[in-house]
């Protein structure tokens with residue numbers, strides 16, 4: 001495979017015109033997959049186009065409306081080191097903090113996590129709960145869409161050939177008082193999520209005025225539960241109320257069995273994770 | 281491609297396929313460069329940390345890097361942290377604390393420890409456990425590894441001359457491992 005190292009966006013778009021080109025960000029998903037492909041004698045890309053040299057794809061910038069624009073090729077560690085991330089997007093910071101291991105966070109990028117579109121991708125539940133959008137750019141121009149529309153299935157996105165995910169835009173969420181992410185895995189580090197939950201709750205006089213709940217690893221993509229969100233409205237975040245809503249979650253969620261956990265365990269935990277929102 | 285980078289303080293110039301895995305390249309550089317066999321391949325899929333290296337001071341995995349990604353970089357492996365005659369505080373502490381059994385994980389652990397100590401001169405045991413959480417050891421049970429890193433940090437705080445000796449003793453290696461051994465003043469002051 002050829003390896004191309006563009007420095008600017010136009011150069012990057014041009015490099016992507018190379019026949020059989022594939023983008024390489026941190027390589028923590030792609031190189032593992034390519035190695036398996038090589039072993040099994042499947043076709044490899046003809047060229048890898050590196051994103052790590054394109055400086056404009058990194059960093060965090062505040063937009064005019066207060067949104068944060070996260071560079072798609074920023075590594076998890078770079079994002080975590082940025083004061084704005086922990087201050088303004090604590091649920092995303094909590095997710096990235098536990099993603100993989102220190103070297104995986106030093107290499108892997110936010111864009112790679114999104115484009116891999118794994119049901120267990122740790123950045124996805126918080127970004128979905130935040131209502132994040134993605135910015136996609138190619139020689140044809142730039143478009144923006146909701147992350148929830150971008151991810152179309154496990155491992156599937158609406159990325160077109162020649163298109164790059166350039167940034168993730170997280171709208172301000174300062175009026176949510178409860179901001180939470182928790183991942184349940186089989187061990188502390190290097191653990192693929194068995195179930196995860198990101199939650200944003202806005203309270204008015206102590207009662208839920210808006211709740212956004214997004215689970216990871218319980219379906220083919222991030223799972224939302226409008227029934228549970230509706231049932232939380234007007235409630236105080238007590239263990240009793242959350243327990244009742246947890247039962248609604250367990251009725252609606254349709255997880256699968258796999259090597260990491262059984263469907264029953266996932267169903268139970270998906271409901272139980274809500275209890276953490278108790279602010280008594 | 282002709283690849284130029286710095287490895288443990290030495291300039292390296294090798295002809296290589298750009299998509300060769302960094303771990304394979306480093307272990308088999310070919311004359312006149314010494315092969316760097318302290319970089320181990322355990323899993324080849326990012327899960328064990330045995331192939332850990334510092335690239336421009338950042339803890340990365342050489343099994344998930346391509347040769348082309350080393351171009352122009354400063355690479356430090358465990359053997360570049362210090363020499364046999366003048367071991368780095370981390371290397372010394374691993375030996376003194378029985379933190380090495382079969383030794384397969386040790387170079388990767390040392391690299392993870394060096395990455396931690398350059399940012400945090402006074403890590404707690406939890407910080408240490410977190411810093412080595414991507415490095416698996418099948419032998420020691422980790423306790424002695426954590427002890428060793430804690431002791432190395434203590435030694436580096438209390439005896440900066442130890443660092444100095446290392447650096448004079450092996451000047452070339454020291455150039456590249458400076459980041460790994462000398463925490464910034466600000467951090468040191470805070471601790």
Ligand SMILES: Cc1cc2nc3c(=O)[nH]c(=O)nc-3n(C[C@H](O)[C@H](O)[C@H](O)COP(=O)(O)OP(=O)(O)OC[C@H]3O[C@@H](n4cnc5c(N)ncnc54)[C@H](O)[C@@H]3O)c2cc1C
Pocket residue numbers: 022023024025026027028029030031032051072073098099100101104107108109110111112113114115116120121122123159163164165166190191192193325326327
């Ligand atoms: C040991 C190990 C542990 C892991 N643990 C976790 C974990 O706990 N949680 C988790 O969520 N993930 C985990 N991962 C998966 C992986 O590390 C993350 O998904 C990471 O964020 C991927 O980013 P990357 O930059 O390495 O992607 P790459 O491997 O470089 O790319 C992945 C895919 O996305 C495409 N792509 C990348 N960036 C862009 C872009 N900007 N525009 C368009 N396409 C793009 C690439 O072409 C490729 O197809 C783990 C991986 C390993 C090896």
Ligand code: FES
Pocket residue numbers: 320321322323324325326327328329330331332341342343344
């Ligand atoms: S060999 Fe690279 S992480 Fe295991």
Ligand code: FES
Pocket residue numbers: 379380381382383384385386416417418419420
């Ligand atoms: S000493 Fe044997 S793997 Fe750690």
